[in-house]
Amino acid sequence: MRKEKISSAVIRRLPRYYRFVDNLYYDGVTRISSQALGKALGFTASQIRQDLSRFGEFGQQGYGYSVEKLRNEIAGILGMYRGHKCIIVGAGNLGRALIRNFTFDKYGFTLVAAFDLDPEVLGTEIQGVPVYHVGELEEWVTRIRPDVAVLTTPRSVASRTANRLVAAGVQGIWNFTNIELKLDHPEKVVVENVHFADSLLSLSYYIAEDERPDPRAPEDKD
Amino acid sequence: MRKEKISSAVIRRLPRYYRFVDNLYYDGVTRISSQALGKALGFTASQIRQDLSRFGEFGQQGYGYSVEKLRNEIAGILGMYRGHKCIIVGAGNLGRALIRNFTFDKYGFTLVAAFDLDPEVLGTEIQGVPVYHVGELEEWVTRIRPDVAVLTTPRSVASRTANRLVAAGVQGIWNFTNIELKLDHPEKVVVENVHFADSLLSLSYYIAEDERPDPRAPEDKD
Structure with a gap:
């Protein structure tokens, strides 16, 4: 399916397409x-065609894309x-907010366990997810083999x-x-940092300037 | 200070520079x-110079940028x-997690009030922030005049x-x-959506592919 090494930029755009x-x-x-698709996402039509063509031929000249096929293909790629x-x-x-409100399964993840130190939550379940002592982390990871923490x-x-x-x-x-992790073996893991502040600062800019983000370029178009 | 309309893409990059x-x-x-700066952020040096030149002259040929000046200028722009x-x-x-852990003041925001319905928290303070009934929202907004909610x-x-x-x-x-807000007057407000899932899906891709993101292009380089 993949024809070439896909740039990080394309990978970053895929979740938005999805x-x-x-x-x-x-x-x-x-x-x-x-x-x-381009108009809604703030890219040009040719950018869209170029992005999606890297993963194979989804579209049909003059007929556009099948929404279902596109959705399932992108999900597969991701x-x-x-x-x-x-x-x-x-x-x-x-x-707890993530356990209760984030729909892990919607994105293909099963949340299998939580870890903490607080005696109040240890041994309980939050939304069906058991909470274990963080001291037992290695033991559980060996047993459960989670892909992501x-x-x-x-x-x-x-x-x-x-x-x-x-x-x-x-x-x-x-x-x-919200901190840059100092890892002993950064080559062994993929880290995705969630930076809440970035979007707050963009908001801060637009309010200070009394400007609106270009609706055609909602997120990262140049 | 501003010489031209700044594209959304540049505005999106500024918080990362900051x-x-x-x-x-x-x-x-x-x-x-x-x-x-380019190496650390995954942009070319010329991209960096181009981005920053839109806001005035920070750098000095051959001497680079003053970190303090750059930091304060970007903060000002934002x-x-x-x-x-x-x-x-x-x-x-x-x-509650945001009230307790997010450092609003670090980004130039003062969090002045919280609103909820739960009788357990109404009338209390969380980390010094008073919690009012959401029924009194309009009244408090008129009084407090917050820029952002x-x-x-x-x-x-x-x-x-x-x-x-x-x-x-x-x-x-x-x-x-995590939902697209349906607004009666979208032209009257700037909305920044925090999409947790996007970074989880990128992570999902990199794990599935057993690939590492290009370290020179950590977030959005093309």
Whole structure:
């Protein structure tokens, strides 16, 4: 399916394509042109065609894309059918908010366990997810073999916890701690940092300038 | 200071510049070249020079940029010295996590009030932030005049709450509800959606492909 090494920029755009096309799918839309897709997402039609052509031929000249096919293909490319398992380390407010409200399964992830220190939550289940002691992390990781760990610990223990996770074999860390993790073996893991502040600062700019973001370029068009 | 209309793409990159330069500043670094800045951020030196030149002349040929000056100029451009006020609507797990852990003041925002329905939290303070009844939203917005509202309500009431906020005069909405808000007057407000899932899906891709993101292009380089 993949013809060439895909740039990070394209990978970054795919989740947005997915989000949009998934909504169309659930709204009952069956076909969409690259023009309409581009207009909605703030890219040119040729950019869209170029992005999607890297993964194979989805479209049909003059007929646009099948929404269902596009949705399923993008989901496949993004690894959403691989049955990824994840754990969450840190069941404080943010961890609990994610467990309760984030639809992991919608994105192909099964959340199998949470870890914390707080005696109040240990041994309980949050939304059906069991909470274990963080001291047993390595043991559980060896047993469960999660692909990804969601990191929602306090900052002070974030890097140490991340290194334990990598040593135990976790392949990906979804980092919500707002710090740059100091990893012993950065080559062994993929880290995705969630930077809340970036979007707040963009908002801050647009308000200060009393300007509106260009609606044709909602996120990253140049 | 501004010479031309700045594209959304540049505005999106500025918070990342800021984050990086702010860290340098606190690490005691005084000067940085556009090459080094580019390398760290995954852009070319000429891209960096081009981005920053839109806001005036920061650099000095052959001497690089003054870290402190760059940091403060970017902060200024992003509106961080404007004394923005914000409120948070929805003091559930996510709302509480943001109140307790997100350093609003670091980004030039003062969080002045929270709103909820839960009798358990009404009338209390979370980290010094008073929690009022969401029924009194308009009254407080008129009194406090917040620039931004952080939206952490349940999804079912997200659009309705957003419309109330806009009608009451809020200029910006930082939307954590994971839904596309249906606004009566989209032209009256800037909305920044926080899409957690996008970075999880990138992570999912890289794990599925057993690939690492190109370290020279960590976020959006083409």
